[in-house]
Amino acid sequence: MGKVIPFSEIESYLASIEKNDAPMGTILDTNVLISANYDVRDSHTQITEILDTLQRKHYRVFATVNTRSEYLEFQRRLILTESLLDMVDEFSTVKLPKNARAKIQTLKGSLKTSRAADPEKDEIFNESQLKKIKKEFSAGPHSGQKNWLDICDTFLKGKVAFEDQSLVDRGVEYISPNDESQKHLFDASLGWPEAIKICERTGTAFSDSMILNALKSSKLLFVVTFDFDIGYAALSDPNMKDVVVPDRLFKEYRHYHFPA
Amino acid sequence: MTKKPLKSWKTLASESKARRKTPLTPEQVEKLNKIFGEIDKEQEQIKEDSNRKIARQPEV
Numbered sequence: 447m448g449k450v451i452p453f454s455e456i457e458s459y460l461a462s463i464e465k466n467d468a469p470m471g472t473i474l475d476t477n478v479l480i481s482a483n484y485d486v487r488d489s490h491t492q493i494t495e496i497l498d499t500l501q502r503k504h505y506r507v508f509a510t511v512n513t514r515s516e517y518l519e520f521q522r523r524l525i526l527t528e529s530l531l532d533m534v535d536e537f538s539t540v541k542l543p544k545n546a547r548a549k550i551q552t553l554k555g556s557l558k559t560s561r562a563a564d565p566e567k568d569e570i571f572n573e574s575q576l577k578k579i580k581k582e583f584s585a586g587p588h589s590g591q592k593n594w595l596d597i598c599d600t601f602l603k604g605k606v607a608f609e610d611q612s613l614v615d616r617g618v619e620y621i622s623p624n625d626e627s628q629k630h631l632f633d634a635s636l637g638w639p640e641a642i643k644i645c646e647r648t649g650t651a652f653s654d655s656m657i658l659n660a661l662k663s664s665k666l667l668f669v670v671t672f673d674f675d676i677g678y679a680a681l682s683d684p685n686m687k688d689v690v691v692p693d694r695l696f697k698e699y700r701h702y703h704f705p706a
Numbered sequence: 707m708t709k710k711p712l713k714s715w716k717t718l719a720s721e722s723k724a725r726r727k728t729p730l731t732p733e734q735v736e737k738l739n740k741i742f743g744e745i746d747k748e749q750e751q752i753k754e755d756s757n758r759k760i761a762r763q764p765e766v
Contacts, residue, residue: 482715483722494715501712528726539735543745583745593741600734605725612722617712 447704448680449688451668452696453496459668459690460503468667469631471506472690473621475657476516477672479509479613484524486568489672492692496670501617508621510660512653514613520570521609522602527571529601530579546582553579621660634663648679655679661687674698 451459464470474497481489482497500507509517533540534550542550557569571579583593619625623632634640636659644662645655654676661669668688669676674695680686681704713721730738 483719485719485723490719494719497715501714525726539739540730541739541742543742543749545749546742546745593745596738596741600730600738608725609722612718615713616715616718 447682447684448686450677450681450696450699451688451690452693453492453690454693456496456499456690459688460499460505463667466667469506469665470504471508471631471666472500473508473510473657473661473664473666473669474513474618475669475671475673475676476509476513476520476653478670479513479517479618480520481672482616483521483609483612484568488566489692493670493672496690497616500670506619507617508619508660508666509613510653510656511620511622512656514610514620516653517613518606518610522606523570523572523576524568525602525605526576527569529597530571543582546579549579549582621664623663631664631666633665636660636663644679644683648675648682650675650679658683658686678702 478493478497481487481493484490497507530550531554532538533542534547534554553571553575556575557571561567561569580594583597619628621631621636622628623636640662641652641655641659644650644658645652650658654671654673657669657671658676658679662685666687668690670690671677672692672695674691677689677691677695677699680689681699681702
């Protein structure tokens with residue numbers, strides 16, 4: 447069974463595992479990468495301290511390709527949201543089409559409402575909201591959406607690529623047993639059947655099952671996550687390894703007891 | 707080959723935010739305003755055409 451370790455004990459945990467011969471590395475989940483990059487989140491300072499500790503101790507940090515995709519998806523929605531909201535700002539010199547302005551204002555209100563209901567929610571448009579806004583940048587059903595392409599060219603071009611590169615600049619590597627520099631990190635094959643088994647066993651989201659599967663197939667000893675379910679899955683699996691989580695989350699596991 | 711030193715996570719977060727918050731240049735604003743002005747005109751035209759169509763329909 448894996449252990450759940452609170453952020454506050456990371457230093458002593460690392461000291462304890464350094465005695466093992468395991469490779470010095472860890473896998474990060476999407477929310478860790480997002481919080482490390484997005485200072486609006488309460489967890490930003492906490493996670494950057496953890497990641498700087500790992501960097502200082504020369505730990506390699508890995509992410510799955512699925513995590514990379516989820517991270518870039520968040521960045522896309524964040525950049526579009528901030529750009530669209532800036533254009534409806536009272537000081538903006540951009541004169542939006544009337545219908546588009548009205549739609550953005552309405553959906554801005556929805557963001558505020560859902561944030562008020564759940565303070566942990568990011569004030570970022572979801573895909574369905576972005577699609578509704580996109581429609582307003584077209585005059586009619588036959589006029590196409592070239593104007594939306596101009597918006598993408600102005601606001602998105604180069605920026606998603608910049609965010610992707612910034613992960614590399616942070617030393618994030620994409621975990622793969624096919625990568626020559628990582629071959630020695632694996633002691634089992636990394637395949638879909640095992641990930642599916644993890645998902646079926648605990649009902650964990652599939653992206654989380656892929657992270658746990660990568661951890662299980664590799665010689666790495668722990669993952670860092672903000673996700674309760676990853677720790678839950680680790681505690682419930684006799685062959686799983688460790689999960690490092692925020693102290694707030696760590697306390698929640700006290701209510702759960704799994705046979706050793 | 708020497709490995710490039712990694713930047714701190716905080717530094718990268720600040721750089722990312724600065725890049726997102728880069729204001730539009732006057733040229734970009736002008737370009738967008740031109741496009742948006744045309745959308746407004748087209749949408750107005752579609753609305754007028756539709757109103758005219760309704761007005762032309764014979765009363766039942």
